[in-house]
Amino acid sequence: MSQNGSVEHRTQPQVPPSAKEDTAPMPSLPTLMHSLRVSPKIDHKPDSYEDLPLEFSHLLFSSLEQHLPLHMLNTSREAKIQYLRNIVHRYLPDSERIRVQRHKEYRQRILMNYPPLHKEIYAMHAENFFVSSFLQAIRDNKEDSFRSIVAEPTKGIYTFEMLQPHFCEMLASEVEHFERWVHETKFRIMRPNTMNQYGAVLDDFGLETMLGKLMNDFIRPMARVFFADIGGSTLDSHHGFVVEYGINRDVELGFHVDDSEVTLNVCLGKHFSGGELFFRGVRCDEHVNTETLQEEIFDYCHVPGRAVLHCGRHRHGARATTSGNRINLILWCRSSAFRELKKYQTTFPSWCGECKRKKKERERTSIAATKQELLKREVRSSS
Numbered sequence: 279m280s281q282n283g284s285v286e287h288r289t290q291p292q293v294p295p296s297a298k299e300d301t302a303p304m305p306s307l308p309t310l311m312h313s314l315r316v317s318p319k320i321d322h323k324p325d326s327y328e329d330l331p332l333e334f335s336h337l338l339f340s341s342l343e344q345h346l347p348l349h350m351l352n353t354s355r356e357a358k359i360q361y362l363r364n365i366v367h368r369y370l371p372d373s374e375r376i377r378v379q380r381h382k383e384y385r386q387r388i389l390m391n392y393p394p395l396h397k398e399i400y401a402m403h404a405e406n407f408f409v410s411s412f413l414q415a416i417r418d419n420k421e422d423s424f425r426s427i428v429a430e431p432t433k434g435i436y437t438f439e440m441l442q443p444h445f446c447e448m449l450a451s452e453v454e455h456f457e458r459w460v461h462e463t464k465f466r467i468m469r470p471n472t473m474n475q476y477g478a479v480l481d482d483f484g485l486e487t488m489l490g491k492l493m494n495d496f497i498r499p500m501a502r503v504f505f506a507d508i509g510g511s512t513l514d515s516h517h518g519f520v521v522e523y524g525i526n527r528d529v530e531l532g533f534h535v536d537d538s539e540v541t542l543n544v545c546l547g548k549h550f551s552g553g554e555l556f557f558r559g560v561r562c563d564e565h566v567n568t569e570t571l572q573e574e575i576f577d578y579c580h581v582p583g584r585a586v587l588h589c590g591r592h593r594h595g596a597r598a599t600t601s602g603n604r605i606n607l608i609l610w611c612r613s614s615a616f617r618e619l620k621k622y623q624t625t626f627p628s629w630c631g632e633c634k635r636k637k638k639e640r641e642r643t644s645i646a647a648t649k650q651e652l653l654k655r656e657v658r659s660s661s
């Protein structure tokens with residue numbers, strides 16, 4: 279857990295813990311009548327499925343659409359989704375299909391039973407959520423505007439004023455209300471990730487649509503500018519949760535990397551001391567446990583309402599919250615396109631600090647060798 283030990287991968291837990299689900303009926307197998315055409319109809323423009331609550335990336339559906347049988351191409355979006363879904367389910371491994379189905383049922387059970395406290399935070403009301411400087415920069419949607427509101431205290435870490443105090447309070451009290459409901463009903467909930475014992479997944483109790491909009495309309499425009507090399511412009515799914523630190527909560531968070539391309543972390547408050555974030559350089563999978571360079575050491579103190587935006591592969595952890603309670607909103611933003619491309623990458627990634635260091639070292643060695651060779655030739659020709 280220490281920053282000198284090995285780096286953990288903070289990931290989403292997989293299967294919701296409910297005895298009931300073990301006996302849940304599986305959806306019937308799709309009929310073999312459903313099939314795709316091998317060659318795509320290239321001049322057909324696929325629909326956008328971005329706004330629909332789908333269990334797979336909407337890009338998967340858009341990209342498969344051109345392979346639909348001709349009579350399906352101009353049917354309704356719903357008909358196309360139903361058709362494609364049948365096919366996707368047929369090819370998914372059973373375990374993955376079961377996991378997706380169980381998670382869907384788990385969410386439905388919460389949504390049917392949990393009564394929200396602040397209904398107004400379940401849809402995006404930008405003017406009520408964000409501070410005006412942030413709103414203006416998003417409206418301008420230009421690199422200069424984003425740069426004018428952010429501080430970049432160390433390479434690749436951006437901080438900026440983001441949430442209004444009133445919104446922070448409402449979100450924090452909504453989470454508290456949800457936790458109380460969980461306690462009273464003895465509902466067994468999934469924690470947000472494999473490293474936190476406390477906190478809640480906001481997507482699981484109704485905030486998925488609002489957080490999806492937060493990523494699409496507010497975070498992706500910034501990530502397109504600041505994280506272009508790690509999939510920032512193609513972010514297409516998210517995992518939104520809160521973590522809670524302090525007395526009777528998690529105390530600290532070990533050294534780790536996130537299961538995200540870009541992570542948004544905003545402190546919601548309120549009164550606490552300690553809890554600083556420590557960052558120690560960006561690393562690829564292969565180099566995740568390599569040493570930190572002096573210039574990569576950076577510590578950050580949370581300020582309520584202020585956001586930190588960083589690459590998911592930026593190694594980090596949180597020091598102990600020594601008094602009071604601290605609650606943070608975290609949004610893991612992912613890009614399926616970037617993850618797919620990464621599988622075929624044969625060269626070292628440009629964003630890893632260690633890869634960069636190694637490349638420089640190789641260049642230095644090669645220049646030194648060339649110099650040596652030239653000098654030798656000089657000596658030979660002059661003697």
Ligand SMILES: [Zn+2]
Nearest residue numbers: 562565630633
């Ligand atoms: Zn590397």
